[in-house]
Amino acid sequence: MTKALVAYSTRSGQTQSIADLVAEGIRFTGADATVVNATSLTKEQDLEGYDAYIFGSATYHGEMMQSMKTLLFLAAKLNLQGKAGGSFGAFGWSGEAPDRIYETMENIFQMDMVGTPLRLKSSSLQGGLQMAQDYGRAIGKKITGK
Numbered sequence: 001m002t003k004a005l006v007a008y009s010t011r012s013g014q015t016q017s018i019a020d021l022v023a024e025g026i027r028f029t030g031a032d033a034t035v036v037n038a039t040s041l042t043k044e045q046d047l048e049g050y051d052a053y054i055f056g057s058a059t060y061h062g063e064m065m066q067s068m069k070t071l072l073f074l075a076a077k078l079n080l081q082g083k084a085g086g087s088f089g090a091f092g093w094s095g096e097a098p099d100r101i102y103e104t105m106e107n108i109f110q111m112d113m114v115g116t117p118l119r120l121k122s123s124s125l126q127g128g129l130q131m132a133q134d135y136g137r138a139i140g141k142k143i144t145g146k
Contacts, residue, residue, distance in 0.1 A: 002031040002143040004052035004084075006136075009038045009065035014090035015058045018120055018132050022054055022088060025136020029144045033136070038067040044077050051143040052084035054136075055105065056118075057097040059089060064097035072104055084142045085111035086135060088118035095119040114138045 004026045008019040016037070023033035031051070038057075041047060053075070057068035087101035098117035105111045118135045120128045140146070 002051045003049065004031055004033045004054060004139060004143065005047065005050040006033055006035045006054045007038045007041060007056070007071060008035070008088075009057040009068040009071075010090070011058050011060060011065065012090075014120075015056050015088070018088050018090060018118070018128070019054075019056055021129060021132035022056075022086070022118070022136040022139070025133035025138075026052075026140040028133070028137055029140025029146050031140045031144050038065075038071040041071055041074065044074060047075055047078055050083075052086070052139050053080060053105070053111070054086040054088065054139060055101050056088035057101060059091040059093075059095050059097040062094050062096055064089070064100055068097070068101065072101070075109065080105075081110040083111050084114065084139055085109070086114045086118070086139050088120070088132070088135065090120055112142070114142055
């Protein structure tokens with residue numbers, strides 16, 4: 001079975017909610033999705049064995065959260081070239097974190113990214129639930145072919 005890792009960094013729980021919905025969308029395609037707080041991923045082995053990597057962070061003062069920065073440095077030690085990827089995040093004002101994560105995954109890790117970064121103020125506002133699930137479905141289709 002194909003597997004995806006959905007890792008997030010959150011301050012208020014909004015990014016975790018989005019992560020859960022993205023994982024749900026992945027599961028709709030028949031793939032397995034594991035949702036993990038970035039703070040619990042501390043060694044390279046924690047990141048191994050996945051077909052897709054979806055990383056998300058809240059934007060705080062125009063930046064991604066430190067735990068996501070740490071996760072990206074850890075992920076840089078793996079060969080993720082060609083793996084499916086995506087990024088997402090919640091934000092209040094500016095929303096730069098998902099873009100920076102996406103650019104790192106696409107340009108530095110050379111991953112096969114899905115669409116564009118998913119930026120939501122909340123999973124419960126303005127169709128956020130559907131957008132997050134659809135984002136997950138797009139990733140799931142990429143790794144399952146369904």
